[in-house]
Amino acid sequence: MVLPRDYSGQACALARTLEIVGERWTLLIVRDAFFGVRRFGEFATHLGLPRAVLTDRLAALVEADVLAKVPGTGRRAEYELTERGVSLWPAIRSLMAWGDDNYAPTGPHREFWHAQDGGVLDRDGRCAACDVLIPVADTVVAPGPGLGTPPEVADPVTVALTRPHRMLRPLPR
Amino acid sequence: MVLPRDYSGQACALARTLEIVGERWTLLIVRDAFFGVRRFGEFATHLGLPRAVLTDRLAALVEADVLAKVPGTGRRAEYELTERGVSLWPAIRSLMAWGDDNYAPTGPHREFWHAQDGGVLDRDGRCAACDVLIPVADTVVAPGPGLGTPPEVADPVTVALTRPHRMLRPLPR
DNA sequence: CGAGGTCGGTTCGGTCGGTGAACCGTCTGC
DNA sequence: GCAGACGGTTCACCGACCGAACCGACCTCG
Numbered sequence: 488m489v490l491p492r493d494y495s496g497q498a499c500a501l502a503r504t505l506e507i508v509g510e511r512w513t514l515l516i517v518r519d520a521f522f523g524v525r526r527f528g529e530f531a532t533h534l535g536l537p538r539a540v541l542t543d544r545l546a547a548l549v550e551a552d553v554l555a556k557v558p559g560t561g562r563r564a565e566y567e568l569t570e571r572g573v574s575l576w577p578a579i580r581s582l583m584a585w586g587d588d589n590y591a592p593t594g595p596h597r598e599f600w601h602a603q604d605g606g607v608l609d610r611d612g613r614c615a616a617c618d619v620l621i622p623v624a625d626t627v628v629a630p631g632p633g634l635g636t637p638p639e640v641a642d643p644v645t646v647a648l649t650r651p652h653r654m655l656r657p658l659p660r
Numbered sequence: 661m662v663l664p665r666d667y668s669g670q671a672c673a674l675a676r677t678l679e680i681v682g683e684r685w686t687l688l689i690v691r692d693a694f695f696g697v698r699r700f701g702e703f704a705t706h707l708g709l710p711r712a713v714l715t716d717r718l719a720a721l722v723e724a725d726v727l728a729k730v731p732g733t734g735r736r737a738e739y740e741l742t743e744r745g746v747s748l749w750p751a752i753r754s755l756m757a758w759g760d761d762n763y764a765p766t767g768p769h770r771e772f773w774h775a776q777d778g779g780v781l782d783r784d785g786r787c788a789a790c791d792v793l794i795p796v797a798d799t800v801v802a803p804g805p806g807l808g809t810p811p812e813v814a815d816p817v818t819v820a821l822t823r824p825h826r827m828l829r830p831l832p833r
Numbered sequence: 834c835g836a837g838g839t840c841g842g843t844t845c846g847g848t849c850g851g852t853g854a855a856c857c858g859t860c861t862g863c
Numbered sequence: 864g865c866a867g868a869c870g871g872t873t874c875a876c877c878g879a880c881c882g883a884a885c886c887g888a889c890c891t892c893g
Binding site: 526527528531538539541542563564 | 868869870871872873
């Protein structure tokens with residue numbers, strides 16, 4: 488789509504938001520960043536999108552201050568969510584919840600736990616055990632009942648994403 | 661974009677959601693539906709999108725059971741949010757809030773009030789006056805400090821959307 | 834009843850973005 | 864030093880989007 492390079496004239500916060508994260512693939516890239524994906528190749532193999540598009544999207548997200556390009560190990564760059572990027576979490580969480588509600592007859596694809604006490608989080612991010620709003624960084628993402636088993640031979644990124652792990656932490660490599 | 665006709669292989673609730681509402685214009689159409697827009701021509705004039713695209717999007721939303729095509733006055737059809745469509749509100753609200761937080765230096769574009777007591781709603785939809793979660797149908801949408809004044813000569817739909825009114829109710833014509 | 838206007842929608846040609854595969858230079862690990 | 868991994872670019876093809884013109888059904892008014 489030219490999804491959102493601009494929604495000209497739309498004096499609306501939603502239109503402005505979609506100019507940033509409304510293009511094809513963009514929200515999936517951001518979601519993966521929440522789940523710990525950080526390197527170009529990891530995004531490419533997990534999402535299976537054309538590399539030229541990935542280059543374009545990452546640059547746009549850095550430009551918009553949603554991701555930051557930071558030097559990683561061995562001089563390879565990594566992409567890391569900024570504070571602005573992390574603040575997108577409630578919106579992404581809501582969209583996932585809607586998808587689970589409507590298209591996951593066997594239950595949600597993923598669950599979220601409070602890292603400190605293991606309590607399950609509701610869709611607003613409140614812990615069932617301690618009844619407190621949990622920041623994303625203290626959240627563990629884990630496969631839910633609706634997440635089918637991945638194909639026998641899956642790439643290492645998909646495998647790493649399918650086991651419980653702390654959000655925002657780089658995937659083990 | 662082929663935005664989301666399919667994100668093949670993505671066993672993820674977010675990808676599934678974006679297949680439905682991730683294409684260019686789709687979420688803006690749904691937002692307008694929340695604000696009371698119901699007729700083909702109203703969507704077309706307010707959004708300024710190609711009519712062929714609007715035809716396509718409305719059909720897809722009806723097919724996905726987000727909108728329902730109902731007979732209106734004088735045999736003209738109207739498009740109305742279904743229960744499934746209404747349940748998209750938290751996600752849309754979150755995306756708008758993010759846009760306001762990051763790109764509205766003078767304050768939010770819109771405010772939401774509890775229709776019964778006039779209390780201001782926070783971004784989770786809780787009323788500051790009575791401290792209860794307010795359903796969308798009991799919400800009034802009103803211009804906020806960040807919403808610039810529309811151009812002198814604005815179309816009637818834009819004008820109607822710029823004054824406080826109950827959500828989900830058809831716009832006065 | 835006939836003319837003009839409104840409305841919902843389709844058609845069409847031009848343009849733009851996405852797709853997928855091949856290619857390239859740098860860096861890493863052995 | 865060499866082979867492979869990695870991040871990124873290039874290119875040709877294709878489908879979606881854009882904008883304007885067109886169309887038929889219905890409404891309104893004289």
